[in-house]
Amino acid sequence: MLKFKILLVLLFAFGTALFAQKLTINGEIDKELKVDSFLFRYATNFVDQENLYGKGEEVMVKVKHGRFQIDLDSLPATFYAFIRLPKNYSKDISDDYRLIGNIGYIFMLKADTPIEMRLSQDGVTFSGGQKSSLDCQLELFRLKKKLSDRLIALKNGFGSFDKSTTEKQISDYMNTYKSINLNACRDAEKLVTSYAQVLDTMTANAVYYNFIGGTKWNEINRINWWVDFSPDSVRSYVARYYNKYYTDEPSYGDPKRYLGASNEYPKFLAYKAFTDLSNSMALLGRRIKANLALADLLISERYKGNLYDQVAFSSLLMRGTKEYLDDMYLTSLIGNMKNEGFKLYVNDLRNKRTTRARSFQFSLEDENGKMVTNADLKGKVVLLDFWFTGCRGCLALHKNMAPVKAYFKHNPNFKYISVSIDKSKEKWLNSLREGEYTDETDVKLWTGGQNDKHPIIRYYEIGSYPTMILINKNDEVVAMNPPNPYTERNRNALIKMISDALDE
Known part of the structure; x- marks a missing residue:
């Protein structure tokens, strides 16, 4: 219910009216371009708009006999969307194809105003009520x-x-x-x-x-x-x-x-x-x-009212997935903001990350095909490490974690859980064999090919990798994005945080 309330108020964030509005986009694509389907992604609220390439609603559109139709509903008055056409680097096509397809620039669209578009080798043309805007x-x-x-x-x-x-x-x-x-x-x-x-x-x-x-x-x-x-x-x-x-x-x-x-x-x-x-x-x-708290102080000096709310909220969305969120910062943010939707979102985030809320209840597959759940880790202090093959930061974290793991090597009450979001199971298993992202002592889990669509990723709103989450013996979140041990100071801070959780 809280998530629904947040979404409702966020739809007002840009002053757009909240109605169950609909939009139909009809289009024609020249057969010479050989497009039989493409991705259409759109966002209806401020949170998804901040990272539309990774969030928002996704529609796979089929092209039949050179024609397609996209029907959308439950839209605010204005929203953002992009089209991801198949990549085409042919010298025979216009830059318009590359702008919309290969690059995927984001359009601002209006609901209840039908759109017609035609895509050919020579360019893109629009018609209908949104022609001038497009x-x-x-x-x-x-x-x-x-x-x-x-x-x-x-x-x-x-x-x-x-x-x-x-x-x-x-x-x-x-x-x-x-x-x-x-x-x-x-x-x-x-x-x-x-x-x-x-x-x-x-x-x-x-x-x-x-x-x-x-x-x-x-x-x-x-x-x-x-x-x-x-x-x-x-x-x-x-x-x-x-x-x-x-x-x-x-x-x-x-x-x-x-x-x-x-x-x-x-x-x-x-x-x-x-x-x-x-x-x-x-x-x-x-x-x-x-850090976020220092940036927010500067933002509050520069901007007031609705602009402060939007900039401060953007700051949180931009850095909140990478940085440890101090409870004092989130409490201050809630107090400074006027937008009720933003405040609800921040409070929900605060409840998940800084107030010892119960951790997400997962069931994930290990490298032997066995399903591992929170119950299997009962009474343990757990450090979750979310990563994917090819992530340079994930490689660096693995190397930097070696002294921390060595420090707790003989403590049976500490578990390091490696969670891969690789889409391919074979890619994940191959990375395990190479040992560049994990150690033999890690509990190695996989999100089953769901990538960033897995419920645990969405629950914690993980938007960058690597991401760590520390959970105590009572299955409560102690910290999301605790100190990354890339310096001695950070390493000692992380060891102390884990030690404190073990001593509780």
């Missing part, structure tokens, strides 16, 4: 593609940053990099303005801020990559440049003009708060990341 968004996608091409050309012309790169070279490169992104934002503003006579105010505002949010997010994400993975000298040059030209820069697209319906803009503002804090600390010479 045409505008498709032009913005093309603008994003041009921006990407310009940035790739800039990188290819410069090469890579290395120890010999000077601060002046970094500054010159960053000036051009910043200018290219800024010009794209200006072009987007002109484009949306040209549609002003045929788009309603909310739609025009949303698609514009979606472009700004996505573009600026990618811009600072690349800067973060340079800071994280470049040599020390380059890191300090880039951080200094960022602190001088980005930290206090008013975001392109005035926050005061934002009307609240974008799925990208709040995410960007939240990410920028983290980046501002991290780059200010990068000058200390270490790769230090801001």
Whole structure:
């Protein structure tokens, strides 16, 4: 019942009315493209919109004789969706196919306004009541593609940053990099303005801020990559440049003009708060990341009202799957927010992760085909480790966990449970044989090929890997995302957390 209440209120998060609205999308695809089916995924609430590529409702659409039809119901007035066509790199097709299919840009759609679309080798055309909105968004996608091409050309012309790169070279490169992104934002503003006579105010505002949010997010994400993975000298040059030209820069697209319906803009503002804090600390010479509580303090200083709620909530959704959520932070967040749907969601999260709630009751298969349940671990302190084959962070965690496992090696009341979300059982078993993700002492379980759709993944809302969950002897959650032992300090903190649970 609580989940249902949260969903109901979240549907109002962008000011959209809550009705059981319906939408029909009819389409035609040229037979030459050889598409017999494609994926359509859509989100009807703020939580799913934050990560539509991994969440939301999924429909596999069949194409018969070049025609398809998608029928959706129980929709809010506006929602977000993307089409994932089969990848096609042929030189004979237009960029439109790649924009919608290979890249899968996200459209904002309206319910109760039928859509007609036609996809050919020459491009995509829309008709019906949403034609102007979809045409505008498709032009913005093309603008994003041009921006990407310009940035790739800039990188290819410069090469890579290395120890010999000077601060002046970094500054010159960053000036051009910043200018290219800024010009794209200006072009987007002109484009949306040209549609002003045929788009309603909310739609025009949303698609514009979606472009700004996505573009600026990618811009600072690349800067973060340079800071994280470049040599020390380059890191300090880039951080200094960022602190001088980005930290206090008013975001392109005035926050005061934002009307609240974008799925990208709040995410960007939240990410920028983290980046501002991290780059200010990068000058200390270490790769230090801001935590959620510190970022929320900055967000609360910058934004008020509905915008604060959206940015603070985006911050939680962005980092909450990766970071240990302190009870004080979640309690503060609930107190600061006004949106009742967000508050319900945060409180539900708090109850699952920080208040000794009963853990999810699972039944998972081990490498011998035996089903293992919570009852088999009764009276044990359990550390769950969720991973998948190919995950570099999961490989690193396995190596970093060695001293922790050694510390508790002779304690029969501690169990390390390795849970793979691999879709293929053979891939999982092969990874077990190679021993890159697990040890012989681990209890090795598998989610049965359900991947991130498994109920245990959805219950804990795991969105990144590796993810650890510590459970005490009473089958209660002690901590989700406890300290990752990649430093001595974190390793000691994790050992203490496990020891405290064993001593209870």
